[in-house]
Amino acid sequence: MFRTALRNVFAHKARLLMTVLAVMLGVAFVSGTLVFTNTISEAYQNSSAKGFDQVDVAVSAKSQEDKGNTISRTPELTQAMLDKSTKVPGAASAVGVVSGFTAIADKDGKLIGGGFQSQGGNYWGDKDPRYPLKSGSAPRGKDQVAIDSETAKRTGYQVGDKVRLSVNGPVLTPTVSGIFTTDDGNVAAGGSLALYDTATAQQLFGKPGTYDEIDVKAAPGTSQSALKAGLDSALGTKLVETTTGRKLAADQAEQISSSMSGLKQGLLVFAGIALFVGTFIIANTFTMLVAQRTKELALLRAVGASRRQVTRSVLIEAFVVGVVAGVSGLLAGIGIGAGLRSLMNTLGATVPDGPLVITPGTVATALGVGVVITMLAAWLPARRAAKIPPVAAMSSVHAKATTKSLVLRNTLGALFGAAGVATVLAATTMDGTDGQAPMGLGAVLLIIGVFILTPLLSRPLIAAAAPILRIFGVSGKLARQNSVRNPRRTAATASALMIGLTLITGMTVMAGSLQKSIDKMASSAIKADYVVSMANGIELSPDVDKKLNATAGVTSTSPLRNVYSRVDGTGESLTGVNGAAIARLTDLKVAGGTFKVGGTQVVVDKDTAKSHGWKAGSAFTAHYEDGRSSRLTVSGIYEGNDLIRGILLDKNVVTPHMTAPGDMRVLVKTADGASGTTKDKLEKALGTNPAIKVQSKQDLSDDVAKIFTLMLNMLYGLLGMAVIVAVLGVINTLAMSVFERSQEIGMLRAIGLDRKGIKRMVRLESLVISLFGGVLGIGLGVFFGWAAGELLGTQMPTYELVLPWMRMAVFLLLAGTVGVLAALWPARRAARLNMLAAIKSE
Incomplete structure (x- = not known):
């Protein structure tokens, strides 16, 4: 029977080639996804691990939990802490790290690095071991900056060139003093990194005399755990926390793996769809092959073959096809994985260098998927073939579906279809996330029902x-x-x-x-003609609102200035606006009371009001980060949306309580309305800043x-x-x-x-x-x-x-x-x- 099965495989080469291709494409997609995601994940993990080579223990400020209506501030890492860290037994050196956002413009004035990956930091001393200089020298003073080699390659900047950049204030034009190499993951992903001397970085990022992190290098013979214990003893554990470089690398690797899992799952879903579709084709192919060989199978039954042997012979054919499809799909998948990686580089999403990763799990998955899918699809035709009586098969009285089987199929399809439609319709009446699972289940049931009813x-x-x-x-x-x-x-x-x-x-x-x-x-x-924001989504300097207000042709502006507070013992975000202008800049539907913002009067979106049990005329106390509070009154309730929601109050009420005021957006109304000329005027008023986006509706x-x-x-x-x-x-x-x-x-x-x-x-x-x-x-x-x-x-x-x-x-x-x-x-x-x-x- 085994020899017979193999002979049948080779006797129908052209037809079985189609089946092999159908399975191969699905397997190639699965194995290609695994190869691609494993390769990218390992490349980033290796890159991040290199980035921690100079860090044996990292010291960071410990965030404080809010208690009641008191907002605790995160402590700062001071120069004194850095000095203490340097003197800890077993510490070879300590580096103070300062970081923040820096937008770099290319030679055409356009932002590079994608906004969110545009980073800035400090270059430590004359020779920072974290950033080996490729050319030039360390930056000194506010008129010098060092840039990473990938950014220099993409933009064409060289040592001595002037570069336009911005932190969150006016445009700066320092000179490129040096070009360095780095294993920073953001740079590897296509971002940019600009480095200043430490004092300049602290001033630009609003952290005078303080650091975001202290990286300590262990002396020879000192373990990371011993150095960590020494730092805990010297600095205390109340305000700071210490983490070993090994733990940082492991956490980074886990984070990368977690972020890649979403991409992997998404790609595997589509691979599953291709395999699901391929299953129909395989089943179709084997059904027709079996039908064409009915007399041959009947003859085998007549000369002594059992039903089990006939079924087994068809499944052996499927196994051979599955193995061939699995191996060819794996090879094609390796090519797909390599191609996707090259495609990412071509599209500008730079990936760290590293070998193509083909794990034993990928090989086993490819072969397993190919064989299992093919054999499952062939099982029903094989079973059907074995049930045909030899005499009936040899007389060609076969292959027609009985009335009973068709009635059963149609009944089953109608039940699945009806259940699917009912479940989907029920899901549409539920709230957001609650209805997702029922809708997914209903969709699957309906597709199965329609498939069964398709004949x-x-x-x-x-x-x-x-x-x-x-x-x-x-x-x-x-x-x-x-x-x-x-x-x-x-x-x-x-x-x-x-x-x-x-x-x-x-x-x-x-x-x-x-x-x-x-x-x-x-x-x-929004009634405003323009919305102004930072390219990376962080806060704008309050100076932006002032400059826009002073621009000719601008009739009114309002910032959306977010401030964290505590209300009734829970965290609540307040949004400071220009109370006199906000009604002219927005068109929010009022659900109760009047839309009036000014002094202690605020407006609240419907969901926030419902969560607190407020209505027009209700009063509440907001507690701010500086420890003070104010009593506010709800003048109106409005319909919120994804653009504007929460508690809106006058910016003059919240700004005095903020240590570093910043605006998420600024709404702008102009006399001439939205036009290319007006937009150019606003951009020029802001210094043609690469970090700032001026957008019409x-x-x-x-x-x-x-x-x-x-x-x-x-x-x-x-x-x-x-x-x-x-x-x-x-x-x-x-x-x-x-x-x-x-x-x-x-x-x-x-x-x-x-x-x-x-x-x-x-x-x-x-x-x-x-x-x-x-x-x-x-x-x-x-x-x-x-x-x-x-x-x-x-x-x-x-x-x-x-x-x-x-x-x-x-x-x-x-x-x-x-x-x-x-x-x-x-x-x-x-x-x-x-x-x-x-x-x-x-």
């Missing part, structure tokens, strides 16, 4: 295409009949395409609807649109794998269908249907099956997109369903194109059949 649905939906198919005469009529001749096979083929298009359509509907809702939110909540919307577009393009690329697998399924089905109908095709040729007519028949059959899968997929995608939108609508009042008709038409056209392309080879093969040989075939 039943195929007849009426394909019949709807009959008027169009009549245009093509006999070929069109035959194509329609062939596509519904075997509903199970048509269903399995169409379902592969259906799943891919369901996901693509659902994602597109959600992205378009979210984009529309964010547009509405921006236009309905349209700019805000475009930023969000870019994110959605990038996300969708990535999803389209990933789901394209499932579509490719679906194409292979259509080719496989048509090729085997042509093989089964060889005699029929020969008869058609004999009675006058020419080769063009045969080709047209096969192509139209493929087109109908593909469009059938496309219609089901788009329909389910729209339903899921609507349902997810209803769930989001509970948290986003401006949510509005948007159906992307043009894109859905493109998706349907894509389904049709898939059908046409998939039919090229089977149609050509059918047309080239020798009619006499075909007529004589069994």
Whole structure:
């Protein structure tokens, strides 16, 4: 039986090649994901470990817990602490670390480093062991800066060049004194690092005489744990905490691994989809192969083979196919992993150097997935083949589904479908996160139900295409009949395409609807012409608001100045605004009282008011970081949104209580409205600062649109794998269908249907099956997109369903194109059949 199974594998090379490809693509995606994420993770871990080579113990300030209505301030690391650290027994040296944000502009004045990865720090002394100089010298004074070698390479800056940069104040133009190398993870990820001498860094980052961290190097023969104990004894553990370099490296490695796990899980989901789709194709392939060999299997039964042996022979074929697909998929996956890494470098997301990581787990997973998926998909056809009585099989009385089996299938499908729809509809009535799990479960149940019901649905939906198919005469009529001749096979083929298009359509509907809702939110909540903010999301200097107010053409401005406080014993963020102008700059719907901000009168969003039990006229006490407090009165309650929410009060009330005031955003209203000229005027007023973004409402919307577009393009690329697998399924089905109908095709040729007519028949059959899968997929995608939108609508009042008709038409056209392309080879093969040989075939 083993030899028979192997002979059957090699006897159907062309057809089984399609199955191998379907499994291989899914396995390649899985193994490629594992290789890519393991490689990137290890590269970053090795890089971060090198970054701690000069740190045996790190000293940092211990954050203090808030108690009651008292806000404790985080202690500072002083020069005295640094001096003490240096004198601890076993300490070879100690370095004071200062860090903060520094935006560097390239030679065209544009921000480099992506904003969030734009960092600044201090260069310690004349020769900082953390940052070996590649050229030039250490920075000295406020007119000098050292930059990392990657930034120098990307921008073309050299020692002696002037560079435009900003911390959170005016633009500075220091000279590049030196270029250094670093293992900093942010730089490795495409960010930038600028270093100043220690005194300058402390002044620029608002930390005069203090440090963010003290890094201590152990003397030879002193262990990290011993040095840590000495530092704990010298500095005490009440205000500071000490961490060994080994622990820092381990924590960093765990953090990197954790951040990579999300990417890995996301990619594996799409690999699972490709494998899920591939499972249909494999099952379809083995069903047809078994059907074609029914007489052969019956003969084996007649000469003594048992049912178990017949089943085993088919599973052996599946095992061989799975091993071949697993090995080839692993090799392809290694190539995909290397390609993704190169792609990241090409896109500017620099990755640290390191070897390609292929773990035993990746190899085992690839082979295991390939074999298990193939054998699971082949098990049902194998079992079905073994159940056919030998006499019935040899008489060709087989393969037709009984009425009982069809009724059972349709009943089961209806139950799954109804349960899925009911669960999804129930989830739409729940709040945000509570409804996510039920909606996911409902979606799975509904897809399973539709898949089971697809044979039943195929007849009426394909019949709807009959008027169009009549245009093509006999070929069109035959194509329609062939596509519904075997509903199970048509269903399995169409379902592969259906799943891919369901996901693509659902994602597109959600992205378009979210984009529309964010547009509405921006236009309905803000009357301001511009929103000014920092490129990396940190606070703006209060000077920005002053400069904008003094700019010609600006009619009013208001900062959004966040300050932490405690109210009723719990932490609460207050937002200081220009009380006289905020009503002109926003358009927030009032739910109670009046929208009045000034003095001790504040307005509160509905959710915050509900959590505290406040209403218009309620009074509360806010406790600030300087230990003082003020009594405030709620004048009105408004509908909050993702742009503006919380407690709004006059900035003059909160600013005196802040040690370092800063604004998250500044809203700006101008006399001439939003225009390119006005925007240029505002940017020039701020010194054409690379760290500051001046955005109109349209700019805000475009930023969000870019994110959605990038996300969708990535999803389209990933789901394209499932579509490719679906194409292979259509080719496989048509090729085997042509093989089964060889005699029929020969008869058609004999009675006058020419080769063009045969080709047209096969192509139209493929087109109908593909469009059938496309219609089901788009329909389910729209339903899921609507349902997810209803769930989001509970948290986003401006949510509005948007159906992307043009894109859905493109998706349907894509389904049709898939059908046409998939039919090229089977149609050509059918047309080239020798009619006499075909007529004589069994």
